[in-house]
Amino acid sequence: MTICSYLYLIQLFFCIALVIPCTSSSNRDVVVLLRVKSSELQDPNGQLSDWKLSAPNAPCNWTGIGCDNQTHDVVSVDLPSFGIQGYFPVNFCRIQTLRSIDLSDNFLTGTISPEALTLCSHLHFLNLSANLFVGDLPELQTQFLNLNTFDLSMNNFSGKIPASYGSMLPNLQVLRLLSNFLNGSIPEFISNLTELTRLEIAANNFAPGPLPADIGRLNKLENLWFPSSQIIGSIPESIGNLTSLKNLDLSDNNLTGTIPRSIGALTAVEQIELYSNQISGEIPDAFSNLTSLHNFDASLNNLTGKIPRSLTALSLESLNLNDNNLGGKIPENLALNENLYQLKLFNNRLSGNLPMNLGMNSGLEEFDVSGNFLDGPLPQNLCLKNKLDKLVLFNNNFSGSIPESYGECNSLTYVRIFNNELSGIVPSSFWSLSGLTMFEIRNNKLEGTIPRTVSNARNLTGFLLSGNNFSGQLPKEICDLQELVVMDISKNKFSGELPSCLARLKLLLKLDVQENSMTGSIPKTVTGLTDLTEMNLSGNQFTGAIPPELGALPSLTYLDLSGNLLSGEIPLALSNLKLNKFNLSNNRLQGRVPPVFDKEMFVSSLMGNPDLCSPDLKPLPSCSKRRPLSLVLVGILSALSGILLVSFIWLLIKSMKLIVFGGRSKKSWKMTTFQRVWFNEEDIVACLSQDNLIATGGSGQVYRVMLKNGQIVAVKRLWDTNRGPESEEVFQSEVETLGRIRHACIVKLLFSCSGDNFRILVYEYMENGNLGDVMHGEKGGVLLDWNRRFKIAIGAAQGLAYLHHDCMPAIVHRDVKSNNILLDEEFRPKVADFGLAKTLHKNLEEGGQLMSKIAGSHGYIAPEYAYTLKITEKSDVYSFGVVLLELITGKRPVDSSLGENRDIVKWVTEIALSSTEQGIANDTVSFSADYLDQLIDPRMNPSTSDLEGIKMVLNIALQCVSSLPMNRPSMRRVVELLKDKSRARSK
Known part of the structure; x- marks a missing residue:
């Protein structure tokens, strides 16, 4: 026999003796992988269709499988976002050469048992994030000596972080448990994981607890991400030992105490987020060595003292210290920064001048120092780089004029510099920046006129100029600002007539021109302002009659025309309005007060009109009760005719009400109008027929109803309450919600009517139905x-x-x-x-x-x-x-x-x-x-x-x-x- 024959017999002997198949490791891996695919996973998208024995170089050429280049052993299973389903496929871990499993962002569910996870103790990388796993985090029953990444984030795990995680993961570098439903506090044993570079366990339901006192032991940590983690107590001094840290995020917790001076030892840190806590005391002047720091946010705390110069001397990109109690001056060296694009210092107690060179060296984009005690002139070069988007300076004591250079800042979209001491003429080009959406310069000492070029600011939604010394006529070009929602030019010296073209401002909700010197009549075209909720024209010199057309404004709840020279009678059409504030005092109105306003609550709103009268309302003069005989006869005949007509209609619809409303008396009906309407419940009831039915849903049926006056409305009749309490809940929610809100982009509820066993809601009719039907x-x-x-x-x-x-x-x-x-x-x-x-x-x-x-x-x-x-x-x-x-x-x-x-x-x-x-x-x-x-x-x-x-x-x-x-x-x-x-x- 040859040596080869002996070797073959020996090999065969061992194979038989040990009952081990005489196959390569690659073949064994194929068997394991196919078993997992067939019995543990579902692949609805066919992503694993090439997992076949017949595939060349199986399994190394299969989708998601990685092999060692030399041994061809399977070393990784990477199937992220494959849409696979099933439970934790533990049998993958029977491949002893396997080093990495990534099953993130799939639809895996169920629990993970400690026994199952033990099979995977030889892994280096395990990512099961963004799945649907539930139950407790799996305990570790053996050491995972090689595991460096363990990611169970964005699942539905609950319970506490097992103590075994602090002892069984000696070489772990990345631990991600964020966005689960974990409770308990952040455990102290986290500090034992001294090889960690990333620790992200935020966005859970942790019980209030402190940061581990020994957190500084994690001196290799680069990312400490603990926002919204219910952390209480103070930031431990040991935080300064995290010398490798690049991102420190402790935001949105309940931290107290001071910022430790040791924070100045974080020499590698790039971002520090401490906002939305209860940190107090002074910011330590200890930032000189943090040369890599780009973003610092300690807003929404209780910090006091001055802004440290060592912080403002850094090359920060954003500095947010708003909503604290910081005082003193803003350090001048802040203006030397070449990278600063965001500066938010609002709602503090800062004083003195702004650094005059702000904007000279960096492209500021967002600048907000509102709500302080700053004074002096505005910096000329805030927008030198033409990147400034938001300029917010209100509630300070700035003086001088608005720099001409601000009118060249084409990047501006948002300007709020009200409640200051600014004076002089506003640069003409500042009015007409095409990107502006908000322009608020009220309560200063500014003067001049509104230029016709204001029409270029076509994106404006807010135009607020009140409390200045502006004069001249309103240019008709103001009507080109068709995105306007609020226009407040009150308490100035404007004169001339109100442009009739204001009706083009279809989105306008508030118009306030009070306390100016406006003349002429109130334009009848105001009926075009269908979304207007507030109109204040008081304290001017308007003449002529009150336009009855005002009564056709469906959303108007605030009307003040007091202190003018208006004459004639109060139009009956105003009775259609649902007014929360109503004032016609101190005009030249005459005649009888309409019944709707002939009430004690409106007395002060009618005073100062000597020729107004009322039968009963004191101290208004009484209207004469003498009437010509012909008028009396006409009135009697009209009344009789009305009685006959009402009786006929009552008889006509009585049977219909018995059918539709189960024979209930109208006395049991509760009717509420929310807008101006020209119909009543009788008009609606008559049209709730099968011919008008346009939709049926879970809460009821919807009808398209054309009324006698040609108006079309949509009527929702909710299911009878005997079908369950949901009908009543839906009705009450609609009434309570839509009854108190007004907005151009929210459907209008016009009318509601309810009885013992019926509910109807009447809305404005939307011609093109709903988006879903139009799309699909x-x-x-x-x-x-x-x-x-x-x-x-x-x-x-x-x-x-x-x-x-x-x-x-x-x-x-x-x-x-x-x-x-x-x-x-x-x-x-x-x-x-x-x-x-x-x-x-x-x-x-x-x-x-x-x-x-x-x-x-x-x-x-x-x-x-x-x-x-x-x-x-x-x-x-x-x-x-x-x-x-x-x-x-x-x-x-x-x-x-x-x-x-x-x-x-x-x-x-x-x-x-x-x-x-x-x-x-x-x-x-x-x-x-x-x-x-x-x-x-x-x-x-x-x-x-x-x-x-x-x-x-x-x-x-x-x-x-x-x-x-x-x-x-x-x-x-x-x-x-x-x-x-x-x-x-x-x-």
């Missing part, structure tokens, strides 16, 4: 090009922003979806259906309101709401992000074309991550043309110029649907971002 119904989105879709997005965002930020208390819609965005005849959007809306009470713990059950529509519900039953404004933001994705893709939130068990968010996110060339940075994804083609609704047929805007809005949508609520922008910020895109498109 018979019209199929053909009528919606990108320009129109973009305008719908902005309008809907403005409506939601109003609910979240301008209503007190804030209102959360809870059912934001395309079907609840209605479109008028010009496809202008209005948010509708407030049956699930809730007011948000800010004093509830953890910033959310606990619901008894999940409400909303499938595909739109924020993920955290499904788990916690707590709602915040960020729940609506997520839903709005889904609507944005619908507008871009033309797909429903849950669509069969997206793939099994995949919704629109998952689908778009996967494409976004696949198309990212350099990862996601600054909340922006760089989409290639090929990937964008996969996403865009082909029915839009967008132009090349549209594509850039679509990409921008797509990035906004992805921010809105972030799995972490804290990463989602507010709706106010969404509006700002969308308007930024709108301005970019118009350039």
